[in-house]
Amino acid sequence: MTDLLTDHAFQDTYPEELSHCYGCGSSNPHGLHLRSTWDGDETVATFTPQPYHTALPGFVYGGLIASLIDCHGTGSASAAAYRAEGRAPGSDPALRFVTASLHVDFLRPTPLGPPLTVRGRIEEVKERKVVVSLSVAAGDQICATGRVVAVRLPASMAPPPPA
Numbered sequence: 001m002t003d004l005l006t007d008h009a010f011q012d013t014y015p016e017e018l019s020h021c022y023g024c025g026s027s028n029p030h031g032l033h034l035r036s037t038w039d040g041d042e043t044v045a046t047f048t049p050q051p052y053h054t055a056l057p058g059f060v061y062g063g064l065i066a067s068l069i070d071c072h073g074t075g076s077a078s079a080a081a082y083r084a085e086g087r088a089p090g091s092d093p094a095l096r097f098v099t100a101s102l103h104v105d106f107l108r109p110t111p112l113g114p115p116l117t118v119r120g121r122i123e124e125v126k127e128r129k130v131v132v133s134l135s136v137a138a139g140d141q142i143c144a145t146g147r148v149v150a151v152r153l154p155a156s157m158a159p160p161p162p163a
């Protein structure tokens with residue numbers, strides 16, 4: 001289901017108590033297990049939708065595309081915040097982000113079958129907020145674009161650390 005692009009995905013640095021996300025959590029047996037990494041100044045992830053990700057026969061469900069943009073966007077935001085501070089991803093103090101805003105434009109039908117490439121471009125990095133522009137492509141055709149505003153994880157959403 002998942003295309004492992006790299007041995008060093010941003011999500012590999014998420015601690016166990018933050019690895020349950022439906023889109024990218026390695027501990028979620030029903031999740032997408034999206035894995036994202038740097039490609040120069042951009043970020044990239046790949047994902048191959050399955051037949052149960054259908055919208056209309058032959059085409060990918062838009063909510064799945066939104067999920068890919070969402071999780072690649074928040075992962076990219078964390079990575080960009082670490083890079084801006086010149087620190088290794090996952091190092092302490094942790095820089096964790098959730099989605100404040102998710103915008104998606106579906107430019108053309110997304111074919112079900114080929115792997116999809118999700119790319120992120122960092123537009124803005126502030127202490128509490130990172131803005132990422134994203135695209136989802138099948139082959140060399142961009143099928144959707146998006147924008148994620150990611151904000152530092154609020155204390156109210158943070159799970160307690162393991163005992």
Ligand SMILES: CCCCCCCC/C=C\CCCCCCCC(=O)SCCNC(=O)CCNC(=O)[C@H](O)C(C)(C)COP(=O)(O)OP(=O)(O)OC[C@H]1O[C@@H](n2cnc3c(N)ncnc32)[C@H](O)[C@@H]1OP(=O)(O)O
Nearest residue numbers: 010018021078079089090096097098099100101129149151
């Ligand atoms: C590289 C390795 C990394 C390792 C670290 C690992 C970390 C692991 C972390 C996590 C695990 C994975 C998790 C993935 C998650 C996937 C995505 C989701 O599904 S997340 C669930 C859905 N999202 C929510 O449920 C949020 C609910 N909303 C909130 O809690 C608040 O509204 C929150 C925190 C988003 C904003 O809180 P405020 O409004 O108090 O924040 P204020 O300080 O006022 O704003 C900060 C900046 O953000 C802008 N902002 C806030 N909300 C905005 C919005 N809706 N649209 C646009 N901008 C917004 C503001 O304008 C401000 O920008 P200005 O600094 O002025 O430039």
